[in-house]
Amino acid sequence: MKAIALTGGRESQKVDLIHTKIPERRYPDDVLVRVLSVGLDGTDREIITSGYGVMPEGEDKLIIGHEMLGVVLEADKGADFRAGDLVTALVRRPCRDYSCTTCRNGQQDFCESGQYTERGIRAAHGYLSEYIVEDSRYLVKVPADCAVYGVLIEPQSIVEKVWNQVLRIQQRLIWQPQAALITGSGPLGLLTALTCRSLGLDTHVWSKSPSDSVNAELVRQCGAVYAEARDKEETLTEYATAAGQRFDMLWECSGHTPYVFEGMKLLASNGLLAMLGVSAGDRHISIPADLINQEIVLRNKCVIGSVNASRKDFETGIHRLKEIERQFPGILQGLMSERLLIDEVPGIDFATIRIKAVVDLVPPSAWTDLISAECRPRYSFSV
Secondary structure, three states, X not given: OEEEEEEOOOOOXXXXXXXXXXXXXXXXXXXXXXXXXXXXXHHHXXXXXXXXXXXXXXXXEEEOXXXXXXXXEEOOOOOOOOXXXXXXXXXXXXXXXXXXXXXXXXXXXXXXXXXXXXXXXXXXXXXXXXXXXXXXXXXXXXOHHHHHHHHHHHHHHHHHHHHHHHHHXXXXXXXXXXXEEEEOOOHHHHHHHHHHHHOOOEEEEEEOOOOOOHHHHHXXXXXXXXXXXXXXXXXXXHHHHHHOOOEEEEEEOOOOHHHHHHHHHHEEEEEEXXXXXXXXOOOOOOOOHHHHHHHHXXXXXXXXXXXXXXXXXXXXXXXXXXXXXXXXOOHHHHHOOEEEEHHHHHHOOHHHOOOOEEEEOOOHHHHHHOOOOOOOOOOOOOO
């Protein structure tokens, strides 16, 4: 079978198209899955361009890819899955440290030891191959009517994890959020904007993408406000001031560290700042530390970080995407701006990707042939 893998030693790592054996089921809980499509995100970009991934112990390659939509081919008769089921899969696997309470209780996305593995990223092969075998504990069923945008479930689960944490934190008071500010208009920023709009929030997106970009158009299409960040012409604070409001939530999805500290000052009382973007590099900036301290302490603000997600977040993400599609028909397909074949991945130029690239391992027009009759939707999968 074909797969995309990080190969070579430390000094010569690169991503190649490889041919390897189709994996076999070895245990009763194993499920054989035909991969339909895999989304590429910023982490995949780092792996492909910079050799970021960690190979499994004792191996000289890492099959990449962690945003997967597939269909079950084989499973034990007594399993919860059967041939024809659409599925996606969790990314992180629990560590082996028995003192890690979170991993021992199915919350490996909160791993305390840091010794977890992640499929397609860290010490475990991923999903960018024609077939995979997965433990049924980490598979999530996907309704057939979500197939067209099912590859977005994994990134949406990250947004859902944040929202779940926010709701838990805000049980401290009667909270009626009105406005949200999102920095960054990549796939995660756009999914966040769509989530906020589906919840009825006045949503603003601040991004370096041009105002006439596809990103900006999608923001406006869902009824949010798009603001182009023009270097040295206008700061985030100046924009918020001009907008005439403070924000109940600020979602930092760009990975630009200064927005984190500037955003703390822009939150309304009792507001939350959620950090989803990961900063790359070793940036040093000056910050008004005392002012930030006062804002957080005296106005009951909260700052949280989030990465990876749990089964519950995947399941909630499915429902959220269905609601987004209901409110804004077709908009989710607009996020998947480029569709590639697996042979094209090694030569991908991320600078040409407008929003998000998706790799189709099976042509969407052929998906209905693999899905069981009970699961088939009433429309074509052609994209």
